[in-house]
Amino acid sequence: MENMDEAVLKELAEKGEIANSLEFMKAHKFEPKTFDGILKSLLVDNYVVLTNHDLEEIDLTEEGAKAIASGSPEFRLVSMFKPGEEKTRADLAKLMAKDELQIAVNKAMQNKWISSSKTAVKRVAEDVKDEVVQRLTAMKADNDPKKHEAKLVQELKKRKLIAIKKIKFYGIVKGASYQPKRVPEVADLTAEMLSKGTWEGVKFKKFNVAAKGKEISTGNYHPLYQMKDEFRSILLELGFEEMPTSYYVDSSFWDFDALYTAQQHPARDMQDTFFLTEPANCNRIPKELCENVKRAHEGGSYGSIGYRYDWKMDEAKKNVMRTHTTPCSARMLYELAQTTAKTGVFTPKKYFSIDRVFRNEATDVTHLFEFHQVEGMIADYNLSLKNLMGIIAEFFKRLGISDIKFKPAYNPYTEPSMEIFGYNQELKRIVEIGNSGIFRPEMLQALGLPEKVSVIAWGLSLERPAMIHYKVGNIRDLIGHQVPLKFMKTNPVFCLP
Ligand code: PHE
Numbered sequence: 075m076e077n078m079d080e081a082v083l084k085e086l087a088e089k090g091e092i093a094n095s096l097e098f099m100k101a102h103k104f105e106p107k108t109f110d111g112i113l114k115s116l117l118v119d120n121y122v123v124l125t126n127h128d129l130e131e132i133d134l135t136e137e138g139a140k141a142i143a144s145g146s147p148e149f150r151l152v153s154m155f156k157p158g159e160e161k162t163r164a165d166l167a168k169l170m171a172k173d174e175l176q177i178a179v180n181k182a183m184q185n186k187w188i189s190s191s192k193t194a195v196k197r198v199a200e201d202v203k204d205e206v207v208q209r210l211t212a213m214k215a216d217n218d219p220k221k222h223e224a225k226l227v228q229e230l231k232k233r234k235l236i237a238i239k240k241i242k243f244y245g246i247v248k249g250a251s252y253q254p255k256r257v258p259e260v261a262d263l264t265a266e267m268l269s270k271g272t273w274e275g276v277k278f279k280k281f282n283v284a285a286k287g288k289e290i291s292t293g294n295y296h297p298l299y300q301m302k303d304e305f306r307s308i309l310l311e312l313g314f315e316e317m318p319t320s321y322y323v324d325s326s327f328w329d330f331d332a333l334y335t336a337q338q339h340p341a342r343d344m345q346d347t348f349f350l351t352e353p354a355n356c357n358r359i360p361k362e363l364c365e366n367v368k369r370a371h372e373g374g375s376y377g378s379i380g381y382r383y384d385w386k387m388d389e390a391k392k393n394v395m396r397t398h399t400t401p402c403s404a405r406m407l408y409e410l411a412q413t414t415a416k417t418g419v420f421t422p423k424k425y426f427s428i429d430r431v432f433r434n435e436a437t438d439v440t441h442l443f444e445f446h447q448v449e450g451m452i453a454d455y456n457l458s459l460k461n462l463m464g465i466i467a468e469f470f471k472r473l474g475i476s477d478i479k480f481k482p483a484y485n486p487y488t489e490p491s492m493e494i495f496g497y498n499q500e501l502k503r504i505v506e507i508g509n510s511g512i513f514r515p516e517m518l519q520a521l522g523l524p525e526k527v528s529v530i531a532w533g534l535s536l537e538r539p540a541m542i543h544y545k546v547g548n549i550r551d552l553i554g555h556q557v558p559l560k561f562m563k564t565n566p567v568f569c570l571p
Contacts, residue, residue, distance in 0.1 A: 096243040120251035138235035146206040148181035155197035309426040319429035325356035327390040328401035333487040350393035366520040395432035399449040411522030422454035446536035462530035508534030
């Protein structure tokens with residue numbers, strides 16, 4: 075096979091230019107893709123300069139080719155009549171296929187070749203000439219649409235007898251580094267070239283710094299987890315320690331009872347909570363703690379009158395998918411109380427966690443039955459609501475949310491309780507971003523903490539700020555099995571302001 079580089083360079087040496095790359099390619103029987111590659115590489119090395127051209131060509135359709143071979147439908151129809159002859163419509167239907175017959179009758183009428191009534195068709199013209207075929211033949215002979223009357227081209231195109239094809243080609247002239255023969259470029263400088271001095275005569279390939287690297291297919295860190303890491307660093311910087319949270323299944327005792335949530339509380343309904351069927355119950359609840367919690371609920375201890383009902387162990391034993399991470403905080407406080415009792419010394423603590431929680435609720439674009447909760451708490455003497463508001467403001471300030479507002483709220487385990495609101499730039503309105511409060515003495519003292527110790531705490535979802543940050547309108551695009559892989563692969567590394 076003829077060398078493509080050489081053929082192009084030789085033609086340029088002889089004629090100065092190649093006006094139409096396509097014709098040149100056809101004349102030399104070059105394969106289009108390879109030839110295009112060769113042209114691009116000659117262009118990159120400045121051997122040639124390419125100019126883009128567009129060209130339109132008439133292409134006969136299958137229908138058009140058929141017409142040339144056996145006549146246009148109208149001509150074939152009329153040819154089946156003698157001049158003056160009449161045929162009924164029923165007879166006509168036997169002559170041609172329905173679609174074709176309709177076109178043929180319409181066109182023959184337009185040409186005044188036939189006249190038609192409701193029931194019959196009559197040939198009225200003596201001589202008929204198949205002009206459509208004449209035109210198609212002319213277009214086949216010269217397929218440049220500009221050489222034919224535009225109206226005729228349009229008409230035949232409309233009848234789908236021809237199509238207009240767009241052809242792209244190049245004009246080729248010599249480039250700044252043109253040479254009649256291509257000097258092969260060498261990619262690597264070798265020790266031999268250096269020792270023999272042959273490097274001097276060699277043309278080296280230029281580095282193509284604009285070349286795209288190979289796409290690397292790797293695992294990607296999920297954007298939600300990038301956000302989790304950012305939250306984590308902020309809390310670590312603020313001096314919080316991470317709590318263990320790695321149990322998704324917990325007893326109702328820790329999820330509700332230890333958090334001073336009455337056994338009739340609506341949150342403990344099947345509508346809101348996933349209860350486990352296997353194993354349905356937990357049998358590892360500390361006995362003494364159980365007694366304390368029972369007393370707190372029923373009343374008459376820790377300076378409280380309680381809820382005044384019969385607390386039932388059976389209810390507390392029921393296993394659930396944890397509905398929040400606050401039971402993890404309760405376990406930590408219980409541990410802290412035990413250490414305090416053992417050592418006689420209470421050590422103030424700041425704890426946080428970020429992990430998954432589960433709720434049995436209807437899903438929509440902002441709700442899923444599993445999501446992440448960010449939980450924080452501080453246990454110390456003399457903590458007030460002011461301390462709680464202060465630490466929350468500082469935490470959100472570091473997240474880039476400065477204008478936060480508090481609204482009184484209710485939680486069974488905190489008093490006072492406050493919902494936290496922040497201004498969302500995207501939505502241009504205030505949205506709820508968290509919940510907080512001071513843990514009730516009924517809860518803390520049942521866990522065994524010294525009377526004077528207070529615990530301030532707050533919790534928020536990880537998904538809500540993440541949706542705002544990544545501009546994700548549907549929570550299912552952020553977490554769960556429907557997350558598009560592209561979202562993970564193309565997301566820039568998340569950085570807080
Ligand atoms: N557990 C609460 C929730 O699920 C958050 C919270 C944590 C509220 C700690 C107050 C104190 O929304």
